[in-house]
Amino acid sequence: MNLSIEGVSHVYGRTTALDDITLTVESGRVLCLIGPSGCGKSTLLRLIGGLERPSAGSVLQEGAPPPGCLNPLTYVFQDFALLPWRTVAGNVALALEHHRLGRAERAEIIADVLARTKLADFRDAFPRQLSGGMKQRVAIARALAVRPAVMLMDEPLSALDGQTRELLMDDLVSLWERERFTAVYVTHNLAEAVRLGHTIVVLSRRPGRVHATLTIDRPLADRQPGDADLEQHVAHLWDLMRAEAEAADREVLDA
Numbered sequence: 001m002n003l004s005i006e007g008v009s010h011v012y013g014r015t016t017a018l019d020d021i022t023l024t025v026e027s028g029r030v031l032c033l034i035g036p037s038g039c040g041k042s043t044l045l046r047l048i049g050g051l052e053r054p055s056a057g058s059v060l061q062e063g064a065p066p067p068g069c070l071n072p073l074t075y076v077f078q079d080f081a082l083l084p085w086r087t088v089a090g091n092v093a094l095a096l097e098h099h100r101l102g103r104a105e106r107a108e109i110i111a112d113v114l115a116r117t118k119l120a121d122f123r124d125a126f127p128r129q130l131s132g133g134m135k136q137r138v139a140i141a142r143a144l145a146v147r148p149a150v151m152l153m154d155e156p157l158s159a160l161d162g163q164t165r166e167l168l169m170d171d172l173v174s175l176w177e178r179e180r181f182t183a184v185y186v187t188h189n190l191a192e193a194v195r196l197g198h199t200i201v202v203l204s205r206r207p208g209r210v211h212a213t214l215t216i217d218r219p220l221a222d223r224q225p226g227d228a229d230l231e232q233h234v235a236h237l238w239d240l241m242r243a244e245a246e247a248a249d250r251e252v253l254d255a
């Protein structure tokens with residue numbers, strides 16, 4: 001399923017958050033959204049997910065969702081959003097609760113996603129017993145459980161330390177190699193964007209407009225931290241963003 005975002009603008013009161021955004025999220029590809037603070041990245045993700053309606057323009061889902069898809073769109077948030085009183089398996093089961101599934105099918109889906117996210121041995125643990133990286137794995141397992149057409153990921157690694165972030169990036173690449181899921185991935189971290197994105201869309205300072213689009217052809221599995229071409233992409237993206245990021249920073253301080 002492709003997502004087609006056509007002429008999307010969004011206004012909050014007197015603030016224009018997004019202005020005339022047009023882009024396509026292709027099936028089986030990861031699109032990273034970057035841009036200075038307050039440029040509307042999270043707003044765009046919410047509009048894509050249908051949590052809010054755009055003031056103008058449209059978000060269209062084109063084509064059929066993947067076989068067995070229970071929810072076309074699903075979120076992974078920065079703060080994991082786990083229920084503390086539920087076990088790992090219980091948190092994953094939450095995503096399946098409003099779907100007509102037999103007991104055996106439900107158990108099979110949960111076992112499958114826990115195995116894929118390396119959580120099988122932790123199925124009875126509670127969130128408080130887990131590290132940040134493990135908690136985010138649970139959130140990713142929960143998102144995968146509904147076999148989404150598109151995963152909407154809002155800075156999923158930004159609450160984690162550098163080493164854990166590296167490990168989870170490797171995990172995300174392995175998962176993507178198996179599933180070829182479609183994702184829109186918001187991040188502030190340019191290294192993350194060039195590691196995980198097939199396409200990187202740079203938004204301008206508020207109101208967010210598409211400032212530049214970069215496509216990286218190298219397969220995700222071949223990309224390693226520190227690769228010279230990825231470093232060049234990071235430098236290029238930072239050149240595109242620097243002045244706007246500084247201006248956005250000053251604006252926040254002025255406010």
Ligand SMILES: Nc1ncnc2c1ncn2[C@@H]1O[C@H](COP(=O)(O)OP(=O)(O)OP(=O)(O)O)[C@@H](O)[C@H]1O
Nearest residue numbers: 012015017035036037038039040041042043044206
């Ligand atoms: N519910 C809301 N009501 C009013 N204004 C909002 C609301 N949500 C976002 N905004 C404003 O819209 C603009 C875009 O916000 P958004 O959170 O989408 O940006 P962002 O690029 O995700 O920011 P950051 O990188 O800092 O997380 C900001 O000026 C923000 O203050």
